[in-house]
Structures are given as structure tokens and as C-alpha cells.
Amino acid sequence: MTDREPATTAARRDRSPAASPATGITVYGCGPDEAELFRELGPRLGVVPTVTEAAVSEDNAGLAFGNRCVSVGHKTRITDAALRALRRAGVEYVSTRSIGYNHVDVAYAKSIGVLVENVAYSPDSVADYTLMLMLMAVRNAKTVILRTAVHDYRLTDARGRELRDLTVGVVGTGRIGTAVLDRLRGFGCRTLAHDTRPRAAADYVPLDALLRRSDVVTLHTPLDADTHHLLDRGRIERMKPGAVVVNTGRGPLVDTEALAAALEDGHLGGAALDVVEGEEGVFYADRRHEPIPDGPLSRLHRLPNVVISPHTAYYTDHALRDAVHNSIVNCLRFESGNQRG
Structure with missing residues (x-):
């Protein structure tokens, strides 16, 4: 991939x-x-x-x-x-x-x-943004920013984590995935990689091994018949408890229903998503005065440990x-x- x-x-x-x-x-x-x-x-x-x-x-x-x-x-x-x-x-x-x-x-x-x-x-545009989302997820930035916006300056209950203490799994090591790996080296964290055509200087492992061992999983594969719902319910259940999913690739790489369920029941620790399954007709539109249809996207929005941005990593x-x-x-x-x- x-x-x-x-x-x-x-x-x-x-x-x-x-x-x-x-x-x-x-x-x-x-x-x-x-x-x-x-x-x-x-x-x-x-x-x-x-x-x-x-x-x-x-x-x-x-x-x-x-x-x-x-x-x-x-x-x-x-x-x-x-x-x-x-x-x-x-x-x-x-x-x-x-x-x-x-x-x-x-x-x-x-x-x-x-x-x-x-x-x-x-590739630096998406790679930089990926690291930003990753840091926001492990430092509980959504909750911090929302509380500060209403002048609540108390520390949150959940402490953040440092990347140097974590293992980050990079799925897909083309130009963008490789640029992400390059940036992660500067943080001193452990990295794993998975790709059907290994090209980067990385520790490549099978996908299931990467999911079991990674505290953060970031997706950089194309969307095709083989990668649609690459993270399906079964693979999400096999992920390390408390792990974070980062997706700046394509929304349907992740089964959004399964992701929302794993976040709601506490199996996953968070998600940072620049792309979401079903984003069409919502992203790139002003929906301030029009409710988003009830579904996986609205469920994700309600969760305090999910950061969502409107497909803007490339921009x-x-x-x-x-x-x-x-x-x-x-x-x-x-x-x-x-x-x-």
C-alpha cells in the first residue's frame, strides 16, 4: 500500500x-x-x-x-x-x-x-498536518481549546502523552508516508511501517502486528477496492487499547461506524481525522445553520477525544x-x- x-x-x-x-x-x-x-x-x-x-x-x-x-x-x-x-x-x-x-x-x-x-x-503539506493532528490527539487539544474558548483555564483531567514514549505505526510509505516517518525521527518515538511495496528506511511489519503494537496509527494509502475499510471492525478490535487513529488519506479507509463504536466504548483513546467517510456534501460547505444528518460524522463530532478538520491537510x-x-x-x-x- x-x-x-x-x-x-x-x-x-x-x-x-x-x-x-x-x-x-x-x-x-x-x-x-x-x-x-x-x-x-x-x-x-x-x-x-x-x-x-x-x-x-x-x-x-x-x-x-x-x-x-x-x-x-x-x-x-x-x-x-x-x-x-x-x-x-x-x-x-x-x-x-x-x-x-x-x-x-x-x-x-x-x-x-x-x-x-x-x-x-x-508531500510536506500533508506530512506537517499529520504531525499536527497526531500531537493534538495525544495532548487532548480539542478539550483544552474548547474549555479555553469559554474562559475555563483549569487543567483537564486527562494528562497528555509524549511522542517519545509512544510507538507510531505508519500505514503506506509513499512520498507522504515517508515524509511523516522522517518527521517522527525528530521526536524520538518508535516507528513501525506497513506497505505492500516497502520503499522507505523503516521497520516494516505485517499490518496486524503494526495495529497490535502501535499507540498511534496513521494512514497514508490510496483508496481502492483493497483498502476500502482497511481499518474495519475486526482490525480496530485488534488495535492496542487506548490507541489513536490519524487519517489524512481518504475517509473510507476507515469503517466509521466501527471507529465511532470503539471510541465510545473506550477501546480506542482518540482519533484525529482530516477525512471522514461520508464527508461529501458537508466538507467545503457552510453548514452553520443547517444540521448535519445524524450518523457516524455527527457521533464523532460529539466525542471529546476526536479532532475533525475538513479535508484541508493539502491546503x-x-x-x-x-x-x-x-x-x-x-x-x-x-x-x-x-x-x-
Whole structure:
């Protein structure tokens, strides 16, 4: 298991392929910050971007007419109907500005003649955030912050733990998982790793052994048929009592119902989650005046030992610039016939 980022990185920018000034790319699901970057970087690379904040759909696929390449965001699922509409508009290549593909059916796209590829961006963005969540979980930061916010400055009943006294298990050692391992060395903690393709300098063990021995388990694998509910009820029950789960990968890596139950009954000591199963339609929206449907997410929110953030680990200025730049570069490589191998 690995996060399987592609070879395209900011370090290869100087070898970006040249493009005709007439080269066009339609950019969907583009927020203001991304739009600014596309309009800055596009002309430098010989690209004319057509930018829309709307996610790609059957209704707006026509914006891609005349362009073989489009760039899409990860926040909204791309339906098969939208893919068919893009293909009718002449699109042959979709660059998703994300590492994961779980918002688009890549196999179906290929079957209708559309190639889908992801981008690389700074692994440090997610790695830094992972360590932040990890520290928040073991230091009971949610309770401390909430109490301080209402001017209750007493010490909490639960003492924090120091990372140097703990064993941290890293599941998935691609670029992000490896960056997490690098950071953990500075804290002096014991580390274990699991991956179907070991690549990092780490103590690799079978997954069940990692779960039994780790005080903190952090997930950095792609989401696919093999890793869906990687932490299912059975594996969660085999985890070390009092252990903490950290997930900055993809929500469905964890069986959320089973996680909530293990937290409620005290088997697990906490969780720090930047991604949650069923986050679609909730994350990236203002729900202050609209109740969240009762379910696993609302159960997790109610727990004092669970930290939740809205899929924001990747969101740094450096990583966003990488994602936009590399999405353009991938499109240009496709246009030039120099596709990734």
C-alpha cells in the first residue's frame, strides 16, 4: 500500500514542455485562489485557461469544446454522465488536481476514450498536518481549546502523552508516508511501517502486528477496492487499547461506524481525522445553520477525544501552486504525446 504519487514534481518544472499559444485548457471546480494561479501560470506556459468555479457536469461540459484537456478539482464526484458529456465535447484527457482518484471512475473514463491522471504536490503539506493532528490527539487539544474558548483555564483531567514514549505505526510509505516517518525521527518515538511495496528506511511489519503494537496509527494509502475499510471492525478490535487513529488519506479507509463504536466504548483513546467517510456534501460547505444528518460524522463530532478538520491537510500555498502547475504540465505532456509512463 502506498500513496502512489506520480513522478511529476515541482523539481521538474524547468523541463516543462513548450506549448502553442493557442493551447487551451478548461478548468473546472476552480476556487478563487486556484483561478489566480491558473491565470498567472497559464500564459507563462503558453496556455489559455478557461476557468469556472462550477464542478464539471453534463450541463457545463460544453465549456470544454475545442480543448482536448481539462483540469478538475477533487471536491465533487465526477459522474459517468459528465465524463460522457466531456467526451462528446472532444475531451480526451482529464487532469485531477489531487493525488487520489476516488471521485472519478478512471476505468470507465478509459473505456470511453478519456485518460485520467493525477498530480503531485508537496508531500510536506500533508506530512506537517499529520504531525499536527497526531500531537493534538495525544495532548487532548480539542478539550483544552474548547474549555479555553469559554474562559475555563483549569487543567483537564486527562494528562497528555509524549511522542517519545509512544510507538507510531505508519500505514503506506509513499512520498507522504515517508515524509511523516522522517518527521517522527525528530521526536524520538518508535516507528513501525506497513506497505505492500516497502520503499522507505523503516521497520516494516505485517499490518496486524503494526495495529497490535502501535499507540498511534496513521494512514497514508490510496483508496481502492483493497483498502476500502482497511481499518474495519475486526482490525480496530485488534488495535492496542487506548490507541489513536490519524487519517489524512481518504475517509473510507476507515469503517466509521466501527471507529465511532470503539471510541465510545473506550477501546480506542482518540482519533484525529482530516477525512471522514461520508464527508461529501458537508466538507467545503457552510453548514452553520443547517444540521448535519445524524450518523457516524455527527457521533464523532460529539466525542471529546476526536479532532475533525475538513479535508484541508493539502491546503498550503506551496502545495496549491504545485497542483495547479503540474495539472497544466500534465495537459501539455498529453498534447505533445509525451505522456507519463
